[in-house]
Amino acid sequence: MDDLHKIKNLLIFISIILGFAALYVAxxxxxxxxxxxxxxxxxxxxxxxxxxxxxxxxxxxxxxxxxxxxxxxxxxxxxxxxxxxxxxxxxxxxxxxxxxxxxxxxxxxEVKDASEQVEEFANGGDSSNVVAVKQPSLLAxxxxxxxxxxxxxxxxxxxxxxxxxxxDMFYDKLVEAFPNSSDKRRAKNTARDIERQISHYFLTITLINAGLGICVGLAMLAVGLPNPVLWGVLAFALNFLPFVGGMFGTLLCAAFGILNFDTLALGLLPAALYAFCTTFEAQFITPAILGKRLNMNTVSVFLTVIVWSWLWSVPGALMAVPFLVLLKVICDNVPSLSILGNFLGAKSLAENNA
Incomplete structure (x- = not known):
């Protein structure tokens, strides 16, 4: 029995690796x-x-x-x-x-120059074997x-x-695929729950991001940064990327602020306002609206974003949270996956039972 259990776990592990490989390649x-x-x-x-x-x-x-x-x-x-x-x-x-x-x-x-000297020394002082590969232009x-x-x-x-x-054709076919009435009912409830959770998440986060975009656009207009509408739309779009979207937008604001203002302090003001708006939204607005419905811990969200960003770059990061919502709902409705569902959730089993 132990050997069969080990073989089963090994096959599951291999299947997961092959699944990730297929998602990456195709x-x-x-x-x-x-x-x-x-x-x-x-x-x-x-x-x-x-x-x-x-x-x-x-x-x-x-x-x-x-x-x-x-x-x-x-x-x-x-x-x-x-x-x-x-x-x-x-x-x-x-x-x-x-x-x-x-x-x-x-x-x-200075650090870069020192690194190049070390690399040249490691190559025996001969840098003639370095081949420069011409990269395509940024615009292309x-x-x-x-x-x-x-x-x-x-x-x-x-x-x-x-x-x-x-x-409802696909829902009906999904229900018909299960043999007994209890499994049919569970499959139907799971499908409806997935639909409700993802729909609620996307429609709500879209409204939140629209409000954030308006606030950021007005803030950039107030400090005199060119193209405030562009910055508002950028904030709206980037905020669909958990964690990295706000940081990337802040860095962009810092770069353009430094280019458009005379002093470094004034140049960093747009970035500070952008960071304040995104931080306030992430720490107070979104948790207050989605906190009870989106019951997932930060670690699982962060790991999911990393994995899907590695698999599919920016589109993967955009779909990381919806995929996690889907997985969490399935785990909550399938008893054999309750351990994984408990890991993804923001509360422990003891807190849920209490």
């Missing part, structure tokens, strides 16, 4: 599927609500997908000009930023990445359209 296949599935779970309650008023599922699904597509396309078009200018001017801005911070980074340059790289993500997003929205238009 990201262009699985990413639109995940986008479509999460989008469909988010808006399924909306389609069902429209159906109660006699609106066919196909009509409401097409309206939702078209609305989402037009919103994303319109926002991308309006922001394409400023973003393209920033990307095109990035090399010159980097030189200017380096000039303004030359006193601050002097020590870093960004354009290629955006085009690839846009194509995957379109495929995901089309997949979501088919799911939303089918109504």
């Amino acid at each position: 990201r262009d296949l699985f990413l639109p599927i995940m986008i479509g599935l999460i989008f469909a779970l988010t808006f399924s309650p909306v389609v069902r609500s429209f159906a109660r008023f006699g609106i066919p599922n196909l009509v409401s699904a097409v309206a939702i997908i078209l609305g989402a597509g037009l919103t994303l396309g319109g926002a991308s078009y309006l922001l394409s000009g400023p973003v393209s200018e920033i990307i095109a001017d990035a090399p010159a801005m980097g030189v200017e930023l380096r000039h303004k911070l030359q006193d601050v980074i002097a020590s870093i340059e 790289f960004a354009a290629g990445s955006i085009a690839n993500f846009t194509a995957l997003m379109i495929l995901g929205l089309i997949f979501a359209l088919f799911i939303l238009a089918s109504g």
Whole structure:
């Protein structure tokens, strides 16, 4: 029995490793599927609500997908000009930023020079064997990445359209796959719970991020940083990335603030305001609204973000929390996975029983 148990655990471990490998290698296949599935779970309650008023599922699904597509396309078009200018001017801005911070980074340059000397010494003093690989320009790289993500997003929205238009067909097929009535009832309750949790999370976090974007835009307007609307939209989008979004936005604000203001203190003021807004939102607003519904500990969220960021880069980080919500709901409804569900939750079993 012990040998069988060890073999079973080994097979489970191998299956998990192979699953991660498949997700990493075939990201262009699985990413639109995940986008479509999460989008469909988010808006399924909306389609069902429209159906109660006699609106066919196909009509409401097409309206939702078209609305989402037009919103994303319109926002991308309006922001394409400023973003393209920033990307095109990035090399010159980097030189200017380096000039303004030359006193601050002097020590870093000394460390870098020492490191290069050590590397040259390790290579026997011959640096002629170093081959310089010409990298593509930042603008070309960004354009290629955006085009690839846009194509995957379109495929995901089309997949979501088919799911939303089918109504409860997939729920019925899921229930029919289980043999007895108790399993059928549990599967149906689990599916509905997943739908409610993900829909509540995405719709609520979207409203919270919209409020954050307005606050950040007004703050940048107050301090005189150019393109306050762009900064508001950026704050809205980056806040969907747990942990890293706020830090990345703060660093960007610091860089552009230093470039646009004469003194270092004034240059860091936009970054300080951005950090204050995101910190206040993360510590008070979101926990107050989502705390009871999103019952997950910070460690599990952080680890999930790291894993999915490694697998699928920025799109993976965006879907990390929804995936964790899905996994947590499944664990809460399947007794054999209760240990994993307890680890993902913010409370221990003793606290839950109390």
